[in-house]
Structures are given as structure tokens and as C-alpha cells.
Amino acid sequence: MSEIRAAITAIEAFLPEYRLTNQELGKMVDTSDEWIMQRVGIKERRILKGGLATSDMMAEAAKKLLEKTHTSPDEIDFVLAATNTPDMWFPATACIVCDKLGIRNAWGYDLLAACSGFIYALETVSKFVESGRYRKVLLLAGDKMSAITDYTDRTTCPLFGDAATALLIEPVTEDVGVIDHLFRVDGVGRRYLHLQGGGSLYPASHDTISKRMHYTHQDGKMVFKYAVSNMADVAVEMMKRHQISPDDLAWLVPHQANLRIIDAVSRRMGLTTEKVMINIEKYGNTTAATIPLCLYEWIPRLKKGDKLILAAFGGGFTWGAMYLKWAY
Ligand code: UT7
Numbered sequence: 001m002s003e004i005r006a007a008i009t010a011i012e013a014f015l016p017e018y019r020l021t022n023q024e025l026g027k028m029v030d031t032s033d034e035w036i037m038q039r040v041g042i043k044e045r046r047i048l049k050g051g052l053a054t055s056d057m058m059a060e061a062a063k064k065l066l067e068k069t070h071t072s073p074d075e076i077d078f079v080l081a082a083t084n085t086p087d088m089w090f091p092a093t094a095c096i097v098c099d100k101l102g103i104r105n106a107w108g109y110d111l112l113a114a115c116s117g118f119i120y121a122l123e124t125v126s127k128f129v130e131s132g133r134y135r136k137v138l139l140l141a142g143d144k145m146s147a148i149t150d151y152t153d154r155t156t157c158p159l160f161g162d163a164a165t166a167l168l169i170e171p172v173t174e175d176v177g178v179i180d181h182l183f184r185v186d187g188v189g190r191r192y193l194h195l196q197g198g199g200s201l202y203p204a205s206h207d208t209i210s211k212r213m214h215y216t217h218q219d220g221k222m223v224f225k226y227a228v229s230n231m232a233d234v235a236v237e238m239m240k241r242h243q244i245s246p247d248d249l250a251w252l253v254p255h256q257a258n259l260r261i262i263d264a265v266s267r268r269m270g271l272t273t274e275k276v277m278i279n280i281e282k283y284g285n286t287t288a289a290t291i292p293l294c295l296y297e298w299i300p301r302l303k304k305g306d307k308l309i310l311a312a313f314g315g316g317f318t319w320g321a322m323y324l325k326w327a328y
Contacts, residue, residue, distance in 0.1 A: 005177035006126035006137075007327035010168040011296045012065040014057040014142070015283070016048040022158065029154035036158045041259025045161025045284035047146045053087040057164030058140040059100040065166040066101070071136060073101050079108030080125050081140040082117035082288040084315075085147050086110055089198075097140060106138070114193070115255050115314025117141060117288035119183070119322050122310075125169050126178040137169040143287040148195055150215035159257070160216070161284035165292035176305060176327040180242065182234045182320055189226065189317030192219040227261050227313040232268035234321040235311045239269060242323055246270040250306035250326070251298065255313060256280035256290040265311060287314070302326045 021044045022033035036042055048057060058081060066073065081094040094108040113120040118141040128134045142164025151157045197213030198204050208214060235252070238244070252271055254262045259280055266276045277294035286293060291310050295302075306326040313319040 002173055004130050004132055004171045004173060005179070006129035006169050007172040007177035008167050008295070009170045009327060010065055010069045011165060011292055011299065012061045012068060013163065013165045013289075013293055013296045014060040015163050016046040016057070018047045018049050019044045020047045020161070025158055028151055029157060031154045031158060039260070040158060041280050042158060042284045043281045046163060048144050048162040054083050054085050054142055054144045054164065055087045055093050055096040055100065057144065057162065058093065058097050058142050058166060061142070061164050061166035062097060062101055062138060062140060065138075065168055069168055071168065073103040074105050075136050076103050076106045076138045078125065078128055078134050078137045079103060079106050079140065080121050080137070081108070081110045082113070082121035083110060083141070083143055084112055084114055084117065084287055085143045085145060094140065103138070113314065113318045114316055115257060115285070115287050115290070116183070116312040116316070116318035116320055117314070118291045119181070119310055119312045119320050120318065121288075122169070122178065122322065123181045123183065129169055129171050132171070135171065139167040139169050141165050141167070141288040141292050143289060145216075145285070145287055148214065148216050150212055153215070155220060156216055156218055159285050161286050163283055163286040163289040163293055165289050165296060167292060172327055176325040178322065178324045180238065180323045182238055182241075183318075184230070184234065184320060185316050185318045187316070189223070189315055192222040193217070193315040224258065224261065226317055227257065228264045230317065230319045231255075231261070231311050231313040231321075232265045234319060235265060235269055235309055238309055238321040238323050244307055244309070244323070246275070248307055249275060249309060250303075251308050252276045253291050253294050253308055253310045255311065256283070256294070257285045257313070304328055
């Protein structure tokens with residue numbers, strides 16, 4: 001195989017130390033461990049404290065990545081940061097991370113695609129790498145969801161957590177790496193999942209603050225319905241397109257928003273839970289970080305050539321499935 005493909009060649013993660021448990025949430029809003037475990041499947045989530053931001057988590061993960069792979073900051077030629085919680089409107093969080101790490105020979109930017117941010121970003125950087133012009137790409141994916149979560153709203157505050165990941169993406173000419181994607185975006189979801197305040201439509205004002213418009217709002221039931229059918233449709237289509245049977249597939253790596261969504265998608269794909277990466281119980285929905293955080297935790301169990309399908313669904317709506325073969 002002489003065609004160039006893009007492969008994930010290393011992953012690191014940063015998880016804040018503070019664990020916000022269901023018991024603690026039960027003291028903040030009218031909820032319980034039983035409800036959250038039954039309806040969503042989350043036990044605890046990490047929260048970033050101390051006035052730190054998304055770029056701090058990304059920089060920590062990226063620092064570990066560069067050290068582990070003996071990569072000098074000068075060797076990085078492109079940086080893409082997938083996040084919904086940039087440090088600020090601008091400069092892009094990618095720029096801030098470059099400054100913190102001393103990356104000087106690269107260019108880059110941020111990509112916002114809600115919970116599909118990671119797969120959209122992986123496909124984007126893959127195209128750069130496949131062009132043959134980029135040798136070492138730094139892909140950052142993470143969110144400080146606690147910054148946009150309303151801790152007086154019991155319908156959203158149990159769902160989200162903070163985390164960041166950093167991945168090295170490099171060219172390969174073997175039969176591994178990113179093979180295919182099937183992505184979609186519509187505008188349907190903007191009614192059901194959004195953060196409205198602070199943009200050009202509703203710039204920050206006393207009114208936007210008093211209406212709590214700077215927090216994430218969601219019609220959970222509607223989002224749930226679309227998430228199950230859309231995520232399963234693209235994942236099943238990807239299996240058909242590449243004639244991958246449930247036995248052939250090593251792992252499904254789903255976005256971690258709700259254990260019931262993950263179960264429904266796995267069932268439609270004909271998979272048993274042993275083939276599904278699930279860590280939602282420990283971290284909740286860390287938005288752009290969920291899929292790479294799963295990959296990071298499963299590295300000891302992954303083998304070169306393993307067939308993986310990544311699937312995500314999020315605000316927009318945005319959704320999609322990717323097919324890749326693990327590279328190391
Ligand atoms: O990653 C981005 C995409 N997001 C998603 O994929 C999330 C999709 N949606 C979901 O995961 C689920 O819809 C939720 C977890 C958000 C909610 O679960 P649900 O089973 O759809 O609950 P619901 O919204 O239908 O609410 C059922 C009941 C309501 O009470 P009544 O009206 O039946 O009396 C809620 O008020 O549960 C109540 N409720 C709660 N009770 C205890 C809602 N939140 C809570 C809570 N604790 N935290």
C-alpha cells in the first residue's frame with residue numbers, strides 16, 4: 001500500500017483531580033445517585049478548579065504527549081483544537097496552547113462541532129496528513145464543560161465533566177490508520193441543544209445573564225431520540241460499506257453522553273457490550289474529549305490492525321461515524 005493515510009500514533013490525556021459525585025450533586029439540586037445511574041449511567045465527573053481553562057488542560061496533555069514521543073515543539077507543523085469551551089472568543093485556543101508549549105513552526109485553529117468535535121477534527125487533520133505536506137500534527141480535543149453548565153438546573157448539570165486529550169497524527173503507508181468517514185450536519189438540533197448568550201445574536205447583557213443564556217440548555221428527550229437513530233444509522237452504514245461483521249469489529253468507540261444511547265446504538269450494530277468502549281460512569285460527557293479519552297484508556301488492549309468504528313452525535317445536530325484500523 002503506497003497511499004498515505006493518517007494514523008493516531010500516540011494519545012495523552014489530562015483529567016482534573018476534583019471528582020464531583022452524584023451525592024454532592026444531590027446537595028446542589030433535587031436529584032439522586034439512583035436517578036442519574038438509571039437514566040444516564042454517570043457516577044462522577046471531573047471538574048477543573050483554580051481559575052484554569054481549557055487551554056491549561058490541553059497544554060498539560062500535549063506536554064506529556066511530546067515528552068512520551070520525544071517530539072520537539074519545533075517538529076509540530078499543524079495544530080487543531082476541537083473545543084466548545086475555548087478560553088475566550090479569540091485568540092483561538094490552539095494559539096494559546098502553542099504559546100504555552102513553545103510551538104513556533106506550526107499553524108492551526110479551533111474547530112467547534114459540539115460533541116462531534118473530535119471526529120470532525122480527526123477527519124480534518126487526516127486530510128492534511130494525506131496530502132503529504134504534514135508530518136506531525138497535534139490534535140487537541142477537550143472541554144471545560146463546567147464553565148457553561150448551570151449547577152441550578154438538574155436536567156443538565158449531572159451530564160457534563162471536564163477533560164482534555166492530545167493526539168499525535170502522523171502519515172503511514174501500511175494498511176492502518178483512518179480509512180473512511182460518514183458525517184452529517186443539519187440545523188434541526190439548534191432548537192433542542194444550544195448555548196445562546198454571548199454570540200452575535202444575543203451579545204452579553206444584563207438580560208442574557210438574568211435569563212441564564214450563558215449556559216447549556218437541552219431538550220433531553222428530543223436530543224435522545226435523534227441521537228439514537230442518527231448515530232446508529234451512520235455506524236451501521238459504515239459496517240455495510242466496508243463489509244465489517246460484528247465479529248470483525250474490534251471496538252465501537254461511541255461518544256459518551258448516555259449509557260442508554262450507547263446500548264441502543266451497539267444493539268443496532270449487533271454488538272455485545274464487550275466490544276464497546278464505555279467509561280461514562282467515571283467522567284460523564286466531556287464533549288470533544290469523550291472518544292479520545294476512551295481510546296487513551298483502552299491503549300493496553302488495542303492491537304495493530306484492530307478495526308474500530310468511532311461514532312458521535314451532538315449539538316447542531318452534528319453526527320457521524322469513522323472507520324479506522326489501529327496503527328500500533
Ligand atoms: O452529547 C450531546 C447530546 N446529548 C445527549 O445525547 C443527551 C440526550 N438526552 C439524554 O441523555 C436524556 O434525555 C437525559 C439524561 C438528559 C434525560 O433523561 P430522560 O429519561 O429523557 O428524562 P426526562 O427529561 O424525560 O425527564 C424524566 C423525569 C422528569 O420528571 P417528570 O416530568 O416525569 O416528573 C424530569 O423532571 O425526570 C426528571 N428529571 C430528574 N429527576 C431527578 C430530570 N432530570 C433529573 C435529575 N434528577 N437530574
